[in-house]
Amino acid sequence: MGKNNNRKKNARKKKKGTSSPLPEDDAQTAGELNTVSVEATENEVEVATEADAERKALKIEENVEANGDQKENKQSKGRFSWITSPIGSALSKLGGSDPLPPPLEGSLYLFTPSQQDLAKRLxxxxxxxxxxxxxxxxxxxxxxxxxxxAFMxxxxxxxxxYPDGGLIGYLNNAVGLLEKSRNGENPLEGWEPSVPKGESFxxxxxxxxxxxxxxLEEVGKCGFVLVAGGLGERLGYGDIKIGLxxxxxxxxxxxQFYIETILAFQSRYAEPGKRLPxxxxxxxxxxxxxxxxxGKNSNLGMDKDQITxxxxxxxxxxxxxxxxxxxxxxxxxxxxxxxPHGHGDIHxxxxxxxVxxxxxxxxxxxxxxxxxTNGLAFHTLALSLGVSSKLGLIMNSITCPRKAKQAIGxxxxLKKGDMERTINVEYNQLDPLLRATGYDNGDVNDETGFSPFPGNINQLVFNLESYVQVLERTKGVMPEFVNPKYKDAEKxxxxxxxxxxxxxQDFPIVLEGSDEVERVGFTSLASELCFSPVKNATTDGVALQANGTHPGVAATGEADQSNAMCIILRSIGCDVQSGDTMIANGIEFRAGPDCVAKPSFAVCSNELKKKFPYPSRVKISGRSSLVLSGDGLVIESLNLDGALVIECEEGASGVIRNLSVKNDGWVKVLEGMLYKxxxxxIQMRGYSMRKIDTEKIVFKKDGSIEGNYQITTTSVCGVPVVGDLCQPASEEASDSNTFCAGGCAIM
Structure with a gap:
């Protein structure tokens, strides 16, 4: 240990330009080098370090080339190789009895002092x-x-x-972990499992x-971390996945969707002038x-210094x-x-x-x-913040109900003596752990039809003050693991x-003391509302779906995003019918309806309840497509069987009442049926979207309305109202207790 410390000190001195004397045993070597330098340049220059030797040799070449002597140029290159060989011999004797491998010894002159030191230590x-x-x-x-x-x-x-001791530290850690793996050591040995603190909804x-x-009282105080390290090659996409x-x-x-959502939270819930980073x-x-x-898209609406x-x-x-x-x-x-070292590096x-x-x-x-690539990521944000606030959590894992033995962490x-931690346990470790600790049947479903241990989806919420305190103590270094695949029984x-x-997600392992370790929990919501990653190639997705596992492909990512919105609309009372299923590229999914609520319109269930104040008056057929955007838009009553796009400009207000739309709409066309x-x-989905007929309404900031639908408009208390003249007002719509967005009675 002392030898390594001294070596590091010497390396630091060399970086600062301080000469490092050669050992006495190498005095003759140094003399030979000085002699060569004098003969070559006619200037006596002492060569005290290998870096000096390299600079000296380069100067030899420069001088020779300046004289235009090609023959001497070849000789100088020969000297260049020969000069460094004695230096390599000298260095190889420092701190070790075995000589360096000859190819390395003859190449040391190419490297900086710190690189030479690293090669020797290896x-x-x-x-x-x-x-x-x-x-x-x-x-x-x-x-x-x-x-x-380049190699060095x-x-x-x-x-x-590498934060834990550099490359040598990495190799030392690896030797220890590989030995434990070969011996079959169980990291969960002696730990008693139980259901953690958390809430399911x-x-x-x-x-x-x-x-x-x-x-919602907390969303205006959030910083957001997007762990986006992936290319789309696996999906058949030649660019970054966040561009899909x-x-x-x-x-x-x-x-774009993520940034628009963050900006929507910012505009509606952050203090004036406060930006969410x-x-x-x-x-x-x-x-x-x-x-x-x-850069190409002007940071998608964020200020440049808002993004790190x-x-x-x-x-x-x-x-x-x-x-x-x-x-x-x-x-x-x-x-x-x-x-890859893993996404634990983010801390x-x-x-x-x-940051x-x-x-x-x-x-x-x-x-x-x-x-x-999880388009459902923010459906649980306000919900999980509510749980974190109520329970005083440092770390809150967003989870979904999982079936017993389902292949998800x-x-x-876990408790072992005085030690306690709440962490992710892989599914293939959970069942044997439970059986070994008194759960005779292992991982089984309870009365809810699911395992009592919720499934981890790697979406996390941290209390920032506590998080920073832990980072200051640990430097953000996470525990490591190794998972080799062996060819032989002897491993x-x-x-x-x-x-x-x-x-x-292994962050809880570095927590200390009961005040930290006991403040870890979960928030659970059905996976159809919070988790649909796009991460697999279509061929892999087909195999997964055949085995009853979510395929995680582009087609299901899109279908699940629309389906989640349909589920939420149904939960508040809207009549949203289910569309037909279709198969594209071997993947089965529900083709409709396509319901898209842009973040500027609504970002959560509480907001949607306000946007649809009379949900029983809203009906959407299974083949429909609906796109809504704009904070000032309210849908009071709507009967949709086709495609409808409604936009409300920033600063504008508009109400949809008694509107009935029926047209040919938008159709998903299987790839190859009409053209390839x-x-x-399109290729990764296996279908394209053919927009045959679209009704579009735009509420303008100046109070006017644009659209290609034959409608009449009225203004109630200054708020434009759109409705279908051919459709009589419903009994509910004529109710004197009905109010528009501004709180004015509708006539």
């Missing part, structure tokens, strides 16, 4: 865990010098970015409405594309065996295999970039984590390289 790791294999197949041909430099730069990048109930209403449209009715992309975690693959997408982008590192080295040997690229000995990034602390100083009270409270050979991973699209968005 070779000096004890026993079979040393990483000498990384360098043994290097060529001495100068043609590969740039590749060697990559290792140095990992060393600087059914949409539309009094408990749901009241808790959501409580949460959530649905074809409006073409709204995921990132957004942080996006990107990867090396997605960072530039994310910046370009936002933090980029995850390039990953961690893949490991080829139980000794944690770094896996080389199979086709290139000058590169290593890298794998360290929020700490190191000062969470800055938000706290800006007056934010909560931090909300959500993922890149569960939120479980000595991997099927493919593995790596250490960390997950953002080259659009990836």
């Amino acid at each position: 070779c000096e790791l004890p026993g079979t865990t040393n990483q000498r294999h990384l360098f043994k197949n290097w060529s001495s041909d100068p043609e590969y010098d740039d590749k060697k430099k 730069s990559k290792l140095e990048m990992v060393d600087q970015s 059914a949409v539309g109930t009094d408990a749901f409405i009241d808790t959501e209403k409580l949460g 449209p959530t649905e074809l009715a409006t073409g709204t992309t995921y990132i 957004l942080c996006i975690m990107t990867s090396g693959d997605t960072n530039d594309k994310t910046v370009a997408l936002l 982008i933090v980029q995850q590192g390039q990953g961690v080295p893949a490991l080829s065996d139980n000794d944690a040997h770094i896996a080389l690229d199979e086709e290139d000995p000058y590169d290593i295999q890298m794998k 360290a990034l929020l700490h190191s970039h000062g 969470a602390k800055s938000w706290l100083e800006q007056g934010m009270k909560w931090t909300v984590f959500f993922q890149d 569960a939120i479980v409270k 000595r050979v991997f099927k493919k390289p593995t790596r250490l991973e960390c997950m953002m 699209s080259e659009d990836e968005v």
